[in-house]
Amino acid sequence: MTHLVSLQAELERSRRRRQWVQLLMLALVLVTVLGSIQVIIIEDTDWDRVGTFGQIMESVGRFMALDWSLIPHLGIPMLETFLMACLGTLLGLFFSLPVAWFGALNVTPSKRILYPFGRFLMTLSRSIHEMVWALIFVAAVGLGALPGILAIAMRSVGFISKITAEAIENIDPKPVEAIRAVGGNNFQVMYYGILPQIKTVVLGTIIFEWDINIRRSAIMGLVGAGGLGLTFFRQMAMYNYGGVTVVILAILSLILLGEILSHYTRKAIV
Amino acid sequence: MNAYNPIQSKAPAREWSRYRFPRDLFRFTALLVCLMGLMFAVDFLGIDLARLLTLFGRVGEVLSERYFPPDVDYVMQGDYLASVVETVQMAYLGALIGMLIAAPLAWFASWNVTLSRRVLYPLARLFIMASRSVHEMIWTILFVTVLGFGMLPGVCALVMFCIGFAGKLFAEEIEVIDMGPVEAMRSAGANPLQTFCYAVWPQIQTAWTGIAIYTWDVAFRAATVVGFFGAGGMGWYLKRNVQQLETERVAAILLSIVVLVVISELISAWARHRLNRKRDANRIAIEAEAA
Numbered sequence: 001m002t003h004l005v006s007l008q009a010e011l012e013r014s015r016r017r018r019q020w021v022q023l024l025m026l027a028l029v030l031v032t033v034l035g036s037i038q039v040i041i042i043e044d045t046d047w048d049r050v051g052t053f054g055q056i057m058e059s060v061g062r063f064m065a066l067d068w069s070l071i072p073h074l075g076i077p078m079l080e081t082f083l084m085a086c087l088g089t090l091l092g093l094f095f096s097l098p099v100a101w102f103g104a105l106n107v108t109p110s111k112r113i114l115y116p117f118g119r120f121l122m123t124l125s126r127s128i129h130e131m132v133w134a135l136i137f138v139a140a141v142g143l144g145a146l147p148g149i150l151a152i153a154m155r156s157v158g159f160i161s162k163i164t165a166e167a168i169e170n171i172d173p174k175p176v177e178a179i180r181a182v183g184g185n186n187f188q189v190m191y192y193g194i195l196p197q198i199k200t201v202v203l204g205t206i207i208f209e210w211d212i213n214i215r216r217s218a219i220m221g222l223v224g225a226g227g228l229g230l231t232f233f234r235q236m237a238m239y240n241y242g243g244v245t246v247v248i249l250a251i252l253s254l255i256l257l258g259e260i261l262s263h264y265t266r267k268a269i270v
Numbered sequence: 271m272n273a274y275n276p277i278q279s280k281a282p283a284r285e286w287s288r289y290r291f292p293r294d295l296f297r298f299t300a301l302l303v304c305l306m307g308l309m310f311a312v313d314f315l316g317i318d319l320a321r322l323l324t325l326f327g328r329v330g331e332v333l334s335e336r337y338f339p340p341d342v343d344y345v346m347q348g349d350y351l352a353s354v355v356e357t358v359q360m361a362y363l364g365a366l367i368g369m370l371i372a373a374p375l376a377w378f379a380s381w382n383v384t385l386s387r388r389v390l391y392p393l394a395r396l397f398i399m400a401s402r403s404v405h406e407m408i409w410t411i412l413f414v415t416v417l418g419f420g421m422l423p424g425v426c427a428l429v430m431f432c433i434g435f436a437g438k439l440f441a442e443e444i445e446v447i448d449m450g451p452v453e454a455m456r457s458a459g460a461n462p463l464q465t466f467c468y469a470v471w472p473q474i475q476t477a478w479t480g481i482a483i484y485t486w487d488v489a490f491r492a493a494t495v496v497g498f499f500g501a502g503g504m505g506w507y508l509k510r511n512v513q514q515l516e517t518e519r520v521a522a523i524l525l526s527i528v529v530l531v532v533i534s535e536l537i538s539a540w541a542r543h544r545l546n547r548k549r550d551a552n553r554i555a556i557e558a559e560a561a
Contacts, residue, residue: 036359040421049418083311127531131495140329145315219405255403
């Protein structure tokens with residue numbers, strides 16, 4: 001009986017403590033939100049520049065006067081963006097194979113050194129924003145489509161290799177053992193034992209990543225890597241806001257096309 | 271496909287050949303088309319393949335010559351550290367407002383519990399898709415054009431980004447819930463809001479919390495660079511130094527961005543891990559109760 005009573009008291013106390021914690025969290029959120037609003041919206045914003053609601057609407061309205069004369073000039077940048085995404089994904093796949101090999105616990109060449117290294121590469125690749133990758137590569141290899149492709153590739157490595165490594169870790173080990181038992185070398189084990197098991201997952205991931213990469217390659221031009229981003233940047237520099245909207249519409253249609261294509265290819269594979 | 275099976279092999283014995291006529295023809299044609307597409311892409315984009323071979327050597331050379339001793343003192347000054355705090359605040363506020371808008375949108379954009387399948391569902395879907403399709407950098411540029419420089423356009427861009435990002439994940443989470451409680455609430459005469467609060471919300475609570483943490487993490491990653499187009503925070507310092515060709519400072523800023531993003535990713539991974547454990551514990555508790 002006393003045991004039950006003490007249990008009840010314990011429960012009551014833990015509930016009260018949880019309520020306190022929740023209250024404290026709420027207060028913390030409120031304080032930080034108010035602090036951020038104070039800094040960002042009250043102190044930092046130049047409200048004279050923003051102007052009244054009418055002025056904001058006026059500058060939005062300038063974007064609405066579409067400049068259709070730009071359309072004939074959009075075909076080549078669109079194709080460039082599209083191809084940049086394709087090549088970037090392909091190169092990303094190429095880079096991510098060794099990373100996945102290092103980062104999968106059951107096939108990694110060395111668990112002490114290469115496994116953490118592979119995992120680190122995956123995190124690093126995903127952590128760095130594509131703009132930063134593009135800046136690094138524009139600085140290193142100059143302007144043009146190549147830095148864009150490299151940036152997209154580096155950014156895709158993390159995701160592709162992470163999913164691939166997980167797929168490798170989840171394979172059925174029996175075919176691998178069978179191939180080892182009949183004397184297959186490491187390459188044969190990978191090609192005949194592992195690859196057939198992870199093929200669908202990897203293909204699905206690549207198509208998914210390709211779809212995202214179209215979105216990314218559309219902004220590579222902003223830092224000097226060609227494609228629709230460059231057209232966007234030029235229209236912006238010419239203050240031709242109607243043209244800017246048309247470029248955005250072109251980006252949207254390209255992304256829509258990518259989404260439709262990836263939907264059907266994924267259906268065909270699975 | 272057609273494994274040899276002695277018991278029920280009634281099909282006529284086929285002559286074995288390494289190549290099978292129609293299938294392999296299609297395969298090789300597809301491969302050829304792919305390779306031609308690759309060649310065309312490389313040619314169209316004007317990529318010098320010979321340069322690719324020496325690429326990594328050159329990247330390493332440039333990095334070691336121009337970027338190598340990162341100017342760590344620069345990123346340790348008060349001004350820069352203040353901009354880091356600003357970036358965190360920007361990401362925080364952007365993600366919070368974005369998710370507050372994304373939550374009702376996700377409700378409308380999930381087929382099973384949406385208020386009206388004719389009007390609200392396609393509208394919400396369209397809005398989420400549009401804000402997701404436009405890259406956050408483009409949002410930043412647009413908002414900077416309309417609202418001027420400063421952190422406000424950055425927050426607005428992050429809000430749009432988070433609506434697209436969180437809205438999609440939120441809606442996907444609603445679409446896989448168990449419809450039993452929803453039907454029970456509806457048949458007891460609950461209005462849609464009550465149904466959402468008492469039948470949908472308990473089922474998605476933990477998943478949404480995980481998504482919220484993840485969204486914050488991704489928003490912070492984006493916030494570190496939105497300043498590049500004039501929206502305050504660390505990106506602004508990056509832009510200035512890139513244009514002044516202060517490469518050693520750029521290196522230090524990039525390093526600081528990487529370190530901060532990795533830290534935020536670790537925190538978010540830890541939080542999500544804890545949450546998942548709690549979720550599993552919850553699920554076990556529910557299953558134990560049901561048994």
